[in-house]
Amino acid sequence: MAVRSTHTSPPGAVTLIPALDGLRAVAAVMVVLTHAAYLTGFGVTGGLMGRLWSRGDFGVGIFFALSGFLLHRALVAHRVDGRAIAGYALRRAARVLPAYWVALAAVVVFANPPVRDWALHAGGLQIYVSDAWISSFGQSWSLATEISFYAALPLVVIALRPLRRRGPALPLLVLTVSAVALTLLSGIGSGEVFGQDILVHLWLHARAPQFLVGMICAEALTVPGHPLARLPRRWGSDVVLCLAIAGGAFLFATTPVAGALTLDPATSSQIIVRTALCSVVALALLLPLTQGRANAYSAALSRPPMRWLGVVSYGVFLWHLPVFTALYAVTGLPAFSGGLAPLLAVGIPITLLLSDLSHRWIEVPSSRLAGRILARQRKNERRQDQQPNRSLHG
Template sequence: MTELSSGGRQVSIPRIPAHEAVVHGSSHVRALDGIRGVAILLVLIYHLGNSVGGEFGLPRIFRLAAFGWVGVDLFFVLSGFLITGILYDSKSHSHFFKNFYMRRALRIFPLYFSALIFLLLLRTAWPSLGLYGQASDGWLWVYLANVVIAVQGFGAFGLMDHFWSLAIEEQFYLMWPFVVYALDRRGAMRVALAMCLAAPLLRTMLAVTTDNSPAIYVLSPMRMDSLAMGALLSLAIRGPDAVDPGRLVRPALWTVVSATVVVAAIVLATRDLSAHSWAMETFGLSAVSMIGVSLIVLSLASPVKRFFEHGVLRWFGKYSYGLYVWHPILWMIIFHSNWARSLRGSNETEAMLISLAAAIGLLLVFVMGSWHLMESQFLKLKVRFQ
């Protein structure tokens, strides 16, 4: 029980288990912040490993970092889970669409468009940087980076290439609320299940008929299974005939084991840790998403949640959006610009350590600054749209 003060009286209210808090939207579930923290750490390790390994000739040491791309898939699954819960729980609200889109805009747009303004200023002040890519920045402003990359390939936006995943999420936000609003719970679950099945089939068809790996990886229809798996779980644990997350723990454990075996078998067979082998692009991505949705179950209704509730993971989870937006922009300049290379001395180890310190330090300055000076201020306005 928890005691709250109300008008001088002590009022006792029951504690709500973590999984019930998620279902009823009555509390903040710390373990989910931890999952978000794991996701961003994987992405940071991936890019840091690629930058340090590639720039300073240490590919073997940083080889395992190449598997950090799975962090993006974990973000997708978690986003599908949380967004669907918000949408389902607010279906009866008279301002359903207005509240949802305003709250999303307050969370996403300030940082996203600030980064684009920073890019505009950077282009103006430093036109010779050489890390911008050839595609028009206008596509970034309308969340179509993934479509352009599917046509032109990675590198189209240079240090802004990572915005492809933000484009996928935004495209999901534009479509999914209408599905949840228009259909009952079971109807929405059927749509989510169809998306889970359709995505690997679409990826396989494209892999068989073309050699366009970027399109397979970044187009929304190809990646909708990860978002839909999270959505399906969110709907399954809601409603009058909801499934108790505790009953899903054993299936989740088996899913983690079996999907991990599948992913490991793909890596061993292809000797490729990237997401771009044929097997990984087709059904491997679905296996990774199955691991992600199983981790959500375990974080809600098993002792595994204690791991995800660790303060360090939750700290990274809290600042994950800023970390994701800023790190490639800053790190490409620090590690891969001709300007940065010209400043390095002849001692490679010393240059690497200085570059690492600069990369981490500058990222923290940008992330903490953007959070405290801008993002948190906009988030205070979300209370107006409940």
């Protein structure tokens, strides 16, 4: 959710995929709608439309797939050593943490949660404690999961090196098998009660299939001529099929087979089905943009309004739920009592304004600062490398 739409194809060449910003916008809209449906009770009372909105939490899976594609592709395209990992960590931290901490600070000021809870949130550790939930910042669990992915990804890329030397397509095969295996393991911790148990189904192992979907798409681009890569390319070239699969899987996920659309506990089989369907939706939406050629779908997602919303989507993710809950607090209306239209009419403009300000004043400056720090380090390292040569010739 926190990276720009660039990838390398082939390794070493950088290509912009504007439509990925648009897909990020779609994911942000889904997340906003699911929280609006929950807070107003529309998810329960709105019939099929309410169920569809409630399953908008699949937008998080799309964010995860985008991160998997973009970050994995970038790391595979470059040498990953200690220096590169340090730079990667600084860029990731600069991109996500300052804006996150500002939004968290606003929530702390107005919601006044216990010190332990906001401290855990500040460190991205809230998903590892049973009762550290801040209701007006509940969406932040996904950032905690994403941070754990950031930490694991360089290790995965390094671990795949020996396989890549033995066969360029072996990493693609291993990642595909891992996605299936981890989908089956995602049901571990089923039956968790919100607010009482540690929600293990939010941990990286349970959400890894969505990240792996993006990583698989990235790996397929590294071996375009291999038989293993032809299948995703063939699917990606059939936009109608991909969108039909995504729509069908999303609709099926609104049925009881994927568990409740609320915070009620889910069985192991329901979590596994939900994980699989979310991964299918993310894959079907991503394939035409990364494996297929230019099409009407990618053109629609590449339009300026969609790209702008995608660019500020991290701020939308951070601010929409605090804004929604603040509106309830200001008006004195009880939650789950309706008011969907007024909530969206007032809450969305405020959220977009805060998102744009966050992007302009926090996200971009912090990322540029990280870039300057890394550039200065590289410059100093080049100077140090040149000094022994000068002494030899002196």
